[in-house]
Amino acid sequence: MDVSGKVALVTGGAVRVGRAVALGLAAAGAHLALHYHRSADAAQETVSEARRLGVDAVAFQANLANPEEAWALARAAEAHFGRVDIIVHSASPFVRASLSGTTPELWRQVLGVLVDGFLVLARELTPGMVARREGGIVVILDRGTLDPWPDFLAHSVGKSALWALARNLAVELAPHVRVNGVVPGPVLPPPDYPEEEKVRIAQSTLLGRWGHPQDVVEAVLFLLRSDYITGEVLFVDGGERWAHRRPVGLRQTL
Secondary structure: OOOOOOEEEEEOOOOHHHHHHHHHHHHOOOEEEEEEOOOHHHHHHHHHHHHHOOOOEEEEEOOOOOHHHHHHHHHHHHHHHOOOOEEEEOOOOOOOEOHHHOOHHHHHHHHHHHHHHHHHHHHHHHHHHHHHOOEEEEEEOOHHHOOOOOOEHHHHHHHHHHHHHHHHHHHHOOOOEEEEEEEEOOOOOOOOOOHHHHHHHHHOOOOOOOOOHHHHHHHHHHHHHOOOOOOOEEEEOOOHHHHHHOOHHHHHHO
16 A cells, blocks of 8 residues: 555544654655544644645544444544545553452443444444455554553453454455554653653663654554555564563673
């Protein structure tokens, strides 16, 4: 896929990694349907920056946990641009809660955004992709997708379910729509992150350092452009998931 001139819907595209991906697609020439939930000011700033890159960009507000709002988002994006060729699902509530703190309301909101909202968008937007015989979907995952993360129970379960859904869509929508996932590692610390915690996390990767949001952007663009990859997940984590395999002595010297 040549993303230039295509229309990309990026959920959660107003802040952090979602914003980087949205602007990376705009820089590559894709028109931008930018979804946000509460970050209205950040969304408008991102849209303005995308327009300065020479593409059309519009921000759309929706709570993806509400199926009616997810449906309205899909309809609004298609009404404005005439089509949607790319979906990057980056929206992701990140709420710390173990079993005892996971209320039914929290569970429904987190899984609603991660899974239910994405399902609605896929149902509404992929028929057009199939009819045009070209489409690309990338879901943004994290370490909780494949490893238990009890302190973020709903988030971890939601990411696992999202990846299961994405794999199934890769099978069902083949050969014209390709569906893949990206698992970022430490690429963007929160603004108030303690310096010692940044150092500890850097040492928990094989490369001994943090990555950058642009690393995720490049991975998303690679998967969209690679016409012979579907149903796969690409780790962009500096080897974080294998760092525990280093010899003990080497781990202690880093």
